[in-house]
Amino acid sequence: MVHDVDATPEAEFALRTAKRRDVRFVRLWFVDVLGLLKAVAIPISELEGALERGVGIDGSALDGTFRGLERDVIAVPDPSTFQVLPWTPDERVARVFCNIQKPDGSPSAGDSRAALDRVLAQAAELGYELQVGAEVEFFLFDQEGRPTDDGSYFDFQAQDSGSPVRRRTIEHLEGMGIPVKASHHEAAPSQHEIDLVHTDALSMADAIVTLRAAAKQVAAEHGALASFMPKPLTGAFGSGLHLHLSLFEDGENAFFDPDPLRPLSPLGSAFLAGVLAHAREFTALTNQWSNSYKRLAPGFEAPEATTWTLHGRSSLVRVPSNRPELADAARIELRSPDPGCNPYLALAAVIGAGLRGVEAAYQAPVPDEDPPTAPPLPATLNEAADALDGSELVRDLLGDRLVDAVLRNKRGELEAERATVTEYERTTLLRRL
Known part of the structure; x- marks a missing residue:
């Protein structure tokens, strides 16, 4: 389990900002191996607990288009990234980037942010x-x-x-x-x-x-x-x-x-x-x-x-x-x-x-x-x-898990592309052959 920790100044700032701005929902942001944005939305009542203990998600969401087996991981908000989304004035929604951890608290090998x-x-x-x-x-x-x-x-x-x-x-x-x-x-x-x-x-x-x-x-x-x-x-x-x-x-x-x-x-x-x-x-x-x-x-x-x-x-x-x-x-x-x-x-x-x-x-x-x-x-x-x-x-930099996930997605993309007839092919060959 991810252990409770004393509130950091960043976490306290996030909680104060959420209260002052009357935030109603928080989107926990992370990216998959392709860099595509993923999110879990929580009501503001769950923010303090999320900052302390994280939120459980399915780790296969990190794998991109070609997902692997389900695995339990924890999305742990980085409170220094807490910001109210300015394009949601009526809904009053904030976002915070997350680091992805395994249940024992160690970083997930599939987390791009942790690799950087x-x-x-x-x-x-x-x-x-x-x-x-x-x-x-x-x-x-x-x-x-x-x-x-x-x-x-x-x-x-x-x-x-x-x-x-x-x-x-x-x-x-x-x-x-x-x-x-x-x-x-x-x-x-x-x-x-x-x-x-x-x-x-x-x-x-x-x-x-x-x-x-x-x-x-x-x-x-x-x-x-x-x-x-x-x-x-x-x-x-x-x-x-x-x-x-x-x-x-x-x-x-x-x-x-x-x-x-x-x-x-x-x-x-x-x-x-x-x-x-x-x-x-x-x-x-x-x-x-x-x-x-x-x-x-x-x-x-x-x-x-x-x-x-x-x-x-x-x-x-x-x-x-x-x-x-x-x-x-x-x-x-x-x-x-x-x-x-x-x-x-x-x-x-x-x-x-x-x-x-x-x-x-x-x-x-x-x-x-x-x-x-x-x-x-x-x-x-x-x-x-x-x-x-x-x-x-x-x-050595990213680990085999991330590199192999990238390659699995890229090989899959190439196979799909190989089997797809393009408009260029139709334009140049349909009437000629």
């Missing part, structure tokens, strides 16, 4: 704290799946139907303590971007999940559909989830080098080298759908090989250099992830790869290396799944 927490604990043991910023791209469609505008990169349109959705989503996020840096129209028709301010990695993963929920809710209120599908339109740019990462040591950015000719410190360069060296192994996590590899196809400014650059858009990693004199600005930008990923597993794998580079003193290749001489990223989900399956690093 373990990697961050490893970083802390080395003396580092991860800071992460995120550029989250998504599309808006009408109820028939058609784009709601014909805008392009940074367009300002007085009648842009997406602007009120972006604006209202940002208001909700900031009302929940998630600061937003900027937003704008992206390159494709009806494509948008919201940029989240740097924070610790676990809070960023929570924020990405919250942003997806908020955008979908706001879009629905406007009669639209918000989609985080990586590549919803043929011939248009896909949506990315660009991650900006830096390590801090004793409150100082360990990626910063005072020499303006060096964009990263030796430690930052080793972290970068680790990300590049293990990128093929974690691509099935940063790009987990067959559709993801349509975005990574040539011609749409998405990375194809494990290269890095100071400028340009087609390398896997960009090292921003527009403010070399600012220590806090030193970072790497990973450009391969898409917003359909599980942000907990993606960040755990990427951070773990970078830390491996630091610990083993990896050497980064030269920037802008010619792609034919650099290892390519996987071109298909099947190739990415094979690389994940054989990754000693990722299995």
Whole structure:
């Protein structure tokens, strides 16, 4: 059993906030292995008990589309994440993220959030704290799946139907303590971007999940559909989830080098080298759908090989250099992830790869290396799944239970896709053959 504990200041704050805001229900949030949001709703009368003892759920809910056997686990709320949902003013509903434990109180091997927490604990043991910023791209469609505008990169349109959705989503996020840096129209028709301010990695993963929920809710209120599908339109740019990462040591950015000719410190360069060296192994996590590899196809400014650059858009990693004199600005930008990923597993794998580079003193290749001489990223989900399956690093970071659950879902997706006749096949072959 999960033992009762004295109320923490965070738990007391959650209880006080719930009473002051007259909250009636609380949704206990967690994600499955695919990063899809799951929830259990409890009446406010059960919140104190849930904070002390957790709430029992069926652990097979963590397994994604291809569920395993039922197993008893406990959803234990993290009271530091308690927030009233601003889009439920009449129902007065709050949410809190949960960690999933086994009945004996130990972390569940299938909990994505716990996997990221373990990697961050490893970083802390080395003396580092991860800071992460995120550029989250998504599309808006009408109820028939058609784009709601014909805008392009940074367009300002007085009648842009997406602007009120972006604006209202940002208001909700900031009302929940998630600061937003900027937003704008992206390159494709009806494509948008919201940029989240740097924070610790676990809070960023929570924020990405919250942003997806908020955008979908706001879009629905406007009669639209918000989609985080990586590549919803043929011939248009896909949506990315660009991650900006830096390590801090004793409150100082360990990626910063005072020499303006060096964009990263030796430690930052080793972290970068680790990300590049293990990128093929974690691509099935940063790009987990067959559709993801349509975005990574040539011609749409998405990375194809494990290269890095100071400028340009087609390398896997960009090292921003527009403010070399600012220590806090030193970072790497990973450009391969898409917003359909599980942000907990993606960040755990990427951070773990970078830390491996630091610990083993990896050497980064030269920037802008010619792609034919650099290892390519996987071109298909099947190739990415094979690389994940054989990754000693990722299995060490996440554990076999999570990796095998990801692979079970991906193999199932690939089998279903293999048996599905597409509209492209019908268009090109039905009358020709």
